[in-house]
Amino acid sequence: MLKAVTLDLWDTIFVDEDGPEHERRRAELLAEELSALGTPRSEAAIHHALRAAYDWFEQIWRAEQRTPSATETIGVLFAALMVSPPVEVVARVVDHFENLVHDPPPPVVTGVPSLLPQLAEHYKLALICDTGYTPGSVLRELLSQRGLLPFFTYVYFSNEGGMSKPDPRVFLRALDELGVRPESAAHVGDSQRTDIAGAQQAGMLAVHFIGVNERDAALSSGDVLIRRFEELPGALASLASGADPRP
Numbered sequence: 001m002l003k004a005v006t007l008d009l010w011d012t013i014f015v016d017e018d019g020p021e022h023e024r025r026r027a028e029l030l031a032e033e034l035s036a037l038g039t040p041r042s043e044a045a046i047h048h049a050l051r052a053a054y055d056w057f058e059q060i061w062r063a064e065q066r067t068p069s070a071t072e073t074i075g076v077l078f079a080a081l082m083v084s085p086p087v088e089v090v091a092r093v094v095d096h097f098e099n100l101v102h103d104p105p106p107p108v109v110t111g112v113p114s115l116l117p118q119l120a121e122h123y124k125l126a127l128i129c130d131t132g133y134t135p136g137s138v139l140r141e142l143l144s145q146r147g148l149l150p151f152f153t154y155v156y157f158s159n160e161g162g163m164s165k166p167d168p169r170v171f172l173r174a175l176d177e178l179g180v181r182p183e184s185a186a187h188v189g190d191s192q193r194t195d196i197a198g199a200q201q202a203g204m205l206a207v208h209f210i211g212v213n214e215r216d217a218a219l220s221s222g223d224v225l226i227r228r229f230e231e232l233p234g235a236l237a238s239l240a241s242g243a244d245p246r247p
Contacts, residue, residue, distance in 0.1 A: 002240040004180040005119060006171065006199070008189030009129035009139065011212040013148065014106040018132070022100055026050060029096050030077075039083050049080035057132070065167040067158040070094045070133050097133045105142055109212060111229030112148070118233065120151040126174040127155040128165065128187070130194060136160045153178055165191075166198025175202075186223075186239055188232065192216035205239050207232065 010016040027046045034041050053076045060068050071094050078085060119125060136157025143149040154177040158164040175185055182203030189195025190213040199206040208222030224235045
C-alpha cells in the first residue's frame with residue numbers, strides 16, 4: 001500500500017526555464033560589477049568564467065553528491081576572471097544570482113495546481129530538490145507564492161541538507177520525516193540518474209515524468225512513465241494495487 005509520494009521540483013513541479021536569458025543577465029551584472037571595480041573583462045571572458053563555474057559545480061554535484069552554495073560557485077567564477085572583489089561585491093552578486101528566478105518566476109507544470117491538493121488527501125507528500133544558484137529559502141518563497149507549499153509535509157533542498165540526489169540517504173531522510181518505509185512510497189521526477197535510480201536505490205517505486213523533459217525516456221528504469229501530470233493519480237493507484245502500469 002502506498003502511503004507517501006515524494007516529488008522532484010524542476011521539470012516536475014516547476015518548468016526549468018533558467019536558460020539563455022538568465023545567463024545573459026548574469027553576464028550583464030558581472031560586466032557592470034567588474035567595470036565598477038576597475039577590472040573590466042571582455043564578454044567572451046565573462047562567458048568563459050560562467051561556464052567554468054558551471055562545470056566546477058557540475059563536477060562537485062556529481063562526484064561528491066552535494067550541492068555547492070552560490071557563494072562557493074561565484075568564488076570559482078571570480079577566480080576564473082582573476083579578480084578578488086570586496087566581500088560586499090561578492091554578496092551583491094550572490095544575492096542577484098540567487099533571486100534571479102523571481103524575475104520572472106518559473107511557470108508551474110500543467111495539472112500541478114489542481115492535482116497536488118488531491119494527492120495530499122491520499123498520501124503524505126514531500127518535495128526533494130537539488131538546488132543550483134537558487135537556494136531552498138528562495139524556492140520556498142516561490143512555492144508559497146503559488147499556494148503549493150502547504151501540501152508538502154516535508155521539503156528537502158540539497159543546499160540545506162548537505163547531500164544531493166541520487167544519494168539514497170536523501171530519499172530515506174524525507175521518508176523518515178514522513179514516518180513511512182521505502183516500500184510504501186513512490187518518487188516522481190524527470191531525471192533517470194538522480195530521481196529514478198536514486199529512489200529505486202533507496203527501495204522506493206519510481207514514476208518517471210517525461211512531460212517537460214523527456215531526454216532520459218529511452219533509458220528509464222522507472223516503474224511507470226507518464227507524460228502528463230494528470231496521469232499521476234492513476235499511475236500511483238496502479239502501483240499501489242500491484243498491477244503493472246507499463247503498457
